[in-house]
Amino acid sequence: MPEKIMKHAKGWLNSPVLPILIAVLVGAFGLTLNPYTLFLLTRIVIFVMLIVGLNIMLGYSGQFTFAHAALFGVGAYTTGLLQVHLGLPFVPSIMFAVVLVTAAGTLLALPALRISGIHLAIATLAVAQAVTWVLVNWTDVTFGAGGFRAPSLRMFGMDKTQTIFVVSLVLTTAVYLLVRQLLTTSFGRRFIAIRDNQVAAAANGVHVTRVKAQAFAISAAIAGLSGGLYSSLLGFVAPESFNLEQMILMKIMVVVGGIGTMLGSVIGPIVVLTLQEWLRDSEGWLEIIFGGMLVAFVLFLPRGLAPLILNAITGKFRSQSVDDAPQTGQSLNAAPSENRKDEEAV
Amino acid sequence: MLSVLLTSGIANGLLYGLIALGVVVLSKAANAVNFSQGDLMAVGGFVSYSVISAAGLGPAAAIVAVLVVSVVAGIASFLILRPLMKTEHVMSLLIATIGLSFLVKGLIRLIWGGQGDYLAVPPLVQGPPLILFGGNVIIPLQYLVMMAGAAVIILLFAAFFRFTRLGLFMRSVADNPRAAQIVGIPTQLVLCSAMVLSITVTAIAGFLLAPATLIFPDMGFALFLKGFAAAIIGGINSLPGAIVGGILLGVCEVMVSGYVSSSAQELSAFVLIFVALIFFPRGIFGARKTRSV
Numbered sequence: 001m002p003e004k005i006m007k008h009a010k011g012w013l014n015s016p017v018l019p020i021l022i023a024v025l026v027g028a029f030g031l032t033l034n035p036y037t038l039f040l041l042t043r044i045v046i047f048v049m050l051i052v053g054l055n056i057m058l059g060y061s062g063q064f065t066f067a068h069a070a071l072f073g074v075g076a077y078t079t080g081l082l083q084v085h086l087g088l089p090f091v092p093s094i095m096f097a098v099v100l101v102t103a104a105g106t107l108l109a110l111p112a113l114r115i116s117g118i119h120l121a122i123a124t125l126a127v128a129q130a131v132t133w134v135l136v137n138w139t140d141v142t143f144g145a146g147g148f149r150a151p152s153l154r155m156f157g158m159d160k161t162q163t164i165f166v167v168s169l170v171l172t173t174a175v176y177l178l179v180r181q182l183l184t185t186s187f188g189r190r191f192i193a194i195r196d197n198q199v200a201a202a203a204n205g206v207h208v209t210r211v212k213a214q215a216f217a218i219s220a221a222i223a224g225l226s227g228g229l230y231s232s233l234l235g236f237v238a239p240e241s242f243n244l245e246q247m248i249l250m251k252i253m254v255v256v257g258g259i260g261t262m263l264g265s266v267i268g269p270i271v272v273l274t275l276q277e278w279l280r281d282s283e284g285w286l287e288i289i290f291g292g293m294l295v296a297f298v299l300f301l302p303r304g305l306a307p308l309i310l311n312a313i314t315g316k317f318r319s320q321s322v323d324d325a326p327q328t329g330q331s332l333n334a335a336p337s338e339n340r341k342d343e344e345a346v
Numbered sequence: 347m348l349s350v351l352l353t354s355g356i357a358n359g360l361l362y363g364l365i366a367l368g369v370v371v372l373s374k375a376a377n378a379v380n381f382s383q384g385d386l387m388a389v390g391g392f393v394s395y396s397v398i399s400a401a402g403l404g405p406a407a408a409i410v411a412v413l414v415v416s417v418v419a420g421i422a423s424f425l426i427l428r429p430l431m432k433t434e435h436v437m438s439l440l441i442a443t444i445g446l447s448f449l450v451k452g453l454i455r456l457i458w459g460g461q462g463d464y465l466a467v468p469p470l471v472q473g474p475p476l477i478l479f480g481g482n483v484i485i486p487l488q489y490l491v492m493m494a495g496a497a498v499i500i501l502l503f504a505a506f507f508r509f510t511r512l513g514l515f516m517r518s519v520a521d522n523p524r525a526a527q528i529v530g531i532p533t534q535l536v537l538c539s540a541m542v543l544s545i546t547v548t549a550i551a552g553f554l555l556a557p558a559t560l561i562f563p564d565m566g567f568a569l570f571l572k573g574f575a576a577a578i579i580g581g582i583n584s585l586p587g588a589i590v591g592g593i594l595l596g597v598c599e600v601m602v603s604g605y606v607s608s609s610a611q612e613l614s615a616f617v618l619i620f621v622a623l624i625f626f627p628r629g630i631f632g633a634r635k636t637r638s639v
Binding site: 064111114115117118119121122123125126127129130133137244248251252255283284285286287288289290291292293294295298299302 | 379426429430436437438440441442444445446447448449450451452453454455456457459567568571574575578609612613615616617619620623624
């Protein structure tokens with residue numbers, strides 16, 4: 001009987017009903033908020049989408065890259081600049097941005113085919129810095145370090161924050177469900193196979209080159225989409241929204257939430273962005289707390305908050321059976337990117 | 347024009363070379379990369395600012411202060427990162443050092459000021475520039491000090507590895523950690539001293555660089571990237587390679603800034619890193635291995 005309840009609970013966690021229900025509740029709640037709080041909530045929603053994409057690269061395929069903030073930025077800049085320079089409407093602009101960023105991300109996969117680990121991290125870092133350099137110095141097009149005003153989307157008689165909130169929430173839920181579904185298919189499992197053991201994956205017939213490129217492309221497409229939404233939310237696009245510091249914040253979101261977990265991609269942005277808002281005007285404390293948090297998580301909780309929360313939920317159902325105490329599953333020595341059974345729930 | 351560019355390129359390049367030495371030492375002995383290295387270099391600059399400008403003491407006191415701070419920082423970093431200093435934890439270590447880098451930057455900001463604060467450190471020595479070849483080559487004294495300082499550090503470094511017991515230990519651990527442990531070499535001590543050495547040499551580079559530029563809390567990372575690039579160009583495990591790579595990068599940068607455009611200077615470093623990593627991942631002096639990356 002307890003097992004049956006357990007199974008039931010698990011099935012419920014894995015069905016698309018729960019995320020949609022949560023999204024609807026968040027949507028109804030969000031529309032009652034004042035514009036500033038709604039702005040923060042929308043930022044979290046957009047970052048959830050971005051981190052879901054980043055997790056494909058970092059957590060599921062194990063490719064340690066630093067270019068995501070830059071891809072996110074290219075998405076935002078393309079969406080904004082097409083509207084500003086060519087007067088295109090929002091939808092075609094963001095669609096073009098997604099295509100462009102996907103192409104850029106696929107190109108980034110080329111170095112990843114030759115190098116890995118630290119070398120890949122540094123190479124993509126160099127690319128990201130170069131992109132930031134272009135954003136700052138190509139002033140004719142990008143308006144340089146000062147940034148530019150990006151037009152905001154407005155629909156259905158809502159104000160601009162509400163519009164972008166609703167659009168982001170719908171798209172984030174869709175991306176979340178799609179990616180979660182994708183990772184249960186053989187297509188998605190190949191990412192995990194490459195992360196866990198590239199040679200073994202190749203020996204089992206996984207086309208490593210192609211699968212890596214696919215992981216990069218999907219991840220980049222999501223970054224482009226979230227970047228476009230972000231430009232509309234901010235209303236003002238400047239290079240410092242996409243610099244290395246932002247990239248490190250994204251890494252912190254992934255590690256704090258739980259690397260390679262879907263639930264972690266949701267928790268990470270909530271925790272980090274809330275903390276960031278709270279520490280916004282502190283001189284230095286933001287970096288000290290986030291830096292310390294990153295070190296502490298890698299050392300003591302390398303699998304992040306997601307497994308803890310999952311166990312808290314499923315543990316309720318499990319506690320009825322006798323000695324089936326929930327395993328927190330973290331150990332000091334387990335690196336976040338290894339010895340992990342792939343877990344996906346919620 | 348050319349001679350001025352060359353001297354400033356070599357002077358900067360030697361400092362990149364010092365950072366690269368820090369990268370190589372850590373990579374050789376512990377197979378690790380420390381992202382907070384650049385920020386600790388900034389700490390070197392800020393400490394010398396405090397000693398020279400704020401406390402009004404001489405450069406000798408500044409060197410002592412930088413050494414003390416970097417040894418303490420090195421031991422602290424080692425103690426924090428020790429559980430991760432194993433080959434199977436390379437990526438975890440990398441992420442943890444990113445955290446450390448953030449932490450150090452926050453501390454700098456807390457102690458020495460906010461985002462927009464640029465501090466100027468007075469030159470270490472004052473005097474007329476050195477004029478060679480009847481005025482054809484003019485070397486500002488500050489560059490001369492930088493070069494001399496870097497040269498001294500490099501010689502000390504070479505002597506340390508060649509003639510001291512700890513240097514021998516470090517070479518043996520780098521060569522084969524398991525065998526070194528079996529014959530009774532204290533590997534933990536070696537890892538700790540590699541960390542300390544790496545941070546010390548970087549902090550000294552920060553001390554030498556500080557008078558030539560303005561110092562600010564965010565300066566560290568770009569410099570670390572350049573040092574890493576120099577290490578890659580030289581071959582990540584070669585100490586002389588680090589210096590050669592640093593000089594190459596420094597000269598390449600000033601040539602681009604002098605003959606192309608000064609804003610392209612930053613870009614040239616990134617392009618060089620990328621090209622070096624993709625096409626020459628073993629570098630100039632790197633050992634040939636069947637599978638190095």
